[in-house]
Amino acid sequence: MPASPRASDLVEDRRRAALEVYEREPVPTWRRSGFWTTTLRGLDLDALEPKRYEPGLPELDLGDEEHAALIVQRGATVVHTHVADERITVMPLERAVEERPERVAAYFGRRLPYDDGKFAAGTAAFWTGGVFIDVPPNERIERPIQVVWLIDEPGTTQWAHTLAVVGEHAECRIREFFLAPDFDGQALHSGAFELYALPGAQVDLAHYQDWGRGEVHDLSTRRVEIRRDARVKWVPIHLGGRLTKQTLDIITAEQGSDMRHTGLYFTERDEHLDLFTTDKHEEGHTTGDTVWKGVLTGDSRASYEGLIHIVPRATETDTYLQTHQMLLSPKARGDAIPSLIVEVDNVKASHGGTVGELDQEQIFYMMTRGLSRAEAVRVLVEGYFEEVVQRLEDPGLERLVRRRIAEKLAGAEDQVREFIGERAA
Amino acid sequence: MTLEIQNLHVRTEEREILHGVDLTVKRGETHALMGPNGSGKSTLANTLMCNPSYEVTDGRIVLDGEDLTEAEPDERARAGLFMAFQYPATIPGVSVANFLRMAVNARREEAIKVKEFGGLLKENMELLRIDRDFTSRYLNEGFSGGEKKRAEILQLAMLQPDFAVLDETDSGLDIDALRIVSDGVNAMRGDERGFLIITHYTRILGYVRPDYVHIMIDGRIVREGGAELADELEDKGYEWVREEVAASAG
Numbered sequence: 001m002p003a004s005p006r007a008s009d010l011v012e013d014r015r016r017a018a019l020e021v022y023e024r025e026p027v028p029t030w031r032r033s034g035f036w037t038t039t040l041r042g043l044d045l046d047a048l049e050p051k052r053y054e055p056g057l058p059e060l061d062l063g064d065e066e067h068a069a070l071i072v073q074r075g076a077t078v079v080h081t082h083v084a085d086e087r088i089t090v091m092p093l094e095r096a097v098e099e100r101p102e103r104v105a106a107y108f109g110r111r112l113p114y115d116d117g118k119f120a121a122g123t124a125a126f127w128t129g130g131v132f133i134d135v136p137p138n139e140r141i142e143r144p145i146q147v148v149w150l151i152d153e154p155g156t157t158q159w160a161h162t163l164a165v166v167g168e169h170a171e172c173r174i175r176e177f178f179l180a181p182d183f184d185g186q187a188l189h190s191g192a193f194e195l196y197a198l199p200g201a202q203v204d205l206a207h208y209q210d211w212g213r214g215e216v217h218d219l220s221t222r223r224v225e226i227r228r229d230a231r232v233k234w235v236p237i238h239l240g241g242r243l244t245k246q247t248l249d250i251i252t253a254e255q256g257s258d259m260r261h262t263g264l265y266f267t268e269r270d271e272h273l274d275l276f277t278t279d280k281h282e283e284g285h286t287t288g289d290t291v292w293k294g295v296l297t298g299d300s301r302a303s304y305e306g307l308i309h310i311v312p313r314a315t316e317t318d319t320y321l322q323t324h325q326m327l328l329s330p331k332a333r334g335d336a337i338p339s340l341i342v343e344v345d346n347v348k349a350s351h352g353g354t355v356g357e358l359d360q361e362q363i364f365y366m367m368t369r370g371l372s373r374a375e376a377v378r379v380l381v382e383g384y385f386e387e388v389v390q391r392l393e394d395p396g397l398e399r400l401v402r403r404r405i406a407e408k409l410a411g412a413e414d415q416v417r418e419f420i421g422e423r424a425a
Numbered sequence: 426m427t428l429e430i431q432n433l434h435v436r437t438e439e440r441e442i443l444h445g446v447d448l449t450v451k452r453g454e455t456h457a458l459m460g461p462n463g464s465g466k467s468t469l470a471n472t473l474m475c476n477p478s479y480e481v482t483d484g485r486i487v488l489d490g491e492d493l494t495e496a497e498p499d500e501r502a503r504a505g506l507f508m509a510f511q512y513p514a515t516i517p518g519v520s521v522a523n524f525l526r527m528a529v530n531a532r533r534e535e536a537i538k539v540k541e542f543g544g545l546l547k548e549n550m551e552l553l554r555i556d557r558d559f560t561s562r563y564l565n566e567g568f569s570g571g572e573k574k575r576a577e578i579l580q581l582a583m584l585q586p587d588f589a590v591l592d593e594t595d596s597g598l599d600i601d602a603l604r605i606v607s608d609g610v611n612a613m614r615g616d617e618r619g620f621l622i623i624t625h626y627t628r629i630l631g632y633v634r635p636d637y638v639h640i641m642i643d644g645r646i647v648r649e650g651g652a653e654l655a656d657e658l659e660d661k662g663y664e665w666v667r668e669e670v671a672a673s674a675g
Contacts, residue, residue, distance in 0.1 A: 365514035367498035370531030383518025
């Protein structure tokens, strides 16, 4: 099939326009009221470059589940694509521009403007490989569609773009993994993710980020659009990254659309996490439910700001947002800010946020039953996260998340003991 | 084989609450510690388990000859001490069954086999007439007062400690629940186990008949006797004790 000039032109025009923005814009610093600043001062951008690799499937731990499709991008190259379920299309986005031009032209970048800051522009200008997912209408895809973004050496930039379209009344599970082994040195993942859940679709979406102990910087925007009577359950999991600055938006765009947005993060050492999520209700009779929970150890910094935005015509919207943060170290700093823009009456919208520490009474109680202090802390933190982990509804991924959290807690045992001891005294 | 509380002085940040308490519970004995609100009963119970809100400034806690005064709560639990809390903490995200398994395993070298644990749990839930779905609920989350107390006694039954302190387990229970809890406690009484039942009221002592009764007022044990002392208290009230103490001091 000859390539449609329309899709490739669209992509190329966008690259050119985005490049101008990228070159014009300075490296940003993000500031908010209070103590919060996210700066890229520590990142030596000029020392990084896209790295290309030969095809081949790297060794990965994805919670050992069989997949409907697996696509792996290592550095700048898609090194592995395997589609087990013939009903779906999963391929590098570069190839989809050529082979699925109508679909790409219809959706590519629709909710992701290329001029939304330097790194959004950089991603739009420089992306390579990329991921395209297309689930046909009325199909139920049982096994997950797995996408892996792998950075396995320092000095790498990875400009990433995922475009997913889930057809009318289709059902599927999509998991994106962001993985790096522990390495010394810097890397950048600048990502764009867009998902369109067409009318009546049911999508179970998870993002699993574990960038390891290296200095991986992640600057990403992820946006999910939910059309009439469609439903998306989205569970982002953040388990590591030297600096993460992400915008995660979920949009109920038509009547009857429903979102469940449930995230967790665990920061340690000198990690810096800056998350801004928006639950945007663009039409009436939409529903939403957002819960984010975080734990901070070490010298880490974590800020979560969650906005509910209800536009004027979105009457009869029913939504709420809760955010909780737990400090396990005297040197960690964080905030959890729920906010609300409601431009219409006749909606139900509520929000709440807490920042707290482990409860002495709970620890004491558990210890009187024979659990050591470290076990009590582990059980409490696991229990605290349980609400989020259970929403994965994916035993393999749940195991992976629980195991990583347990490992991180074991690593933080001394400082947690010291912190709790200080509080008790 | 005994739990010995020797000349125990305990304070919070603000003030001293226990001013030298002596109390000895031997295995096979059931003691009742009674007193009005604010007399220091719960402070004693919590201090026995090393609640970080209380500081021991003098005296000792000795279990079977081993000094536990400085021991952490988990060491005391593994040494055989148990307290049923008056106000147990809520543990979100942790089911009753999971918590019980962890607690049982904390006292064992090898983890309990799934089948053995299941059998033990079933037996004890029948004893305490607890519904089966109870164990999949998160511990104490959304529990009524009575359910919390029953969950405490279920833990007691599962852990089979050498010495159990019941901190006002009877308060807030209706008659039926009180009877069930009392039956559970009675089923566990025996030569190998000692009980210290802390209560404001005498009614639980109608079901769980103590061998000894101690009355605490203002951080001191002021009267001691057998079960008949509880009956006398039932008739005459704490004011009577207070007056007697004042008279003998004066």
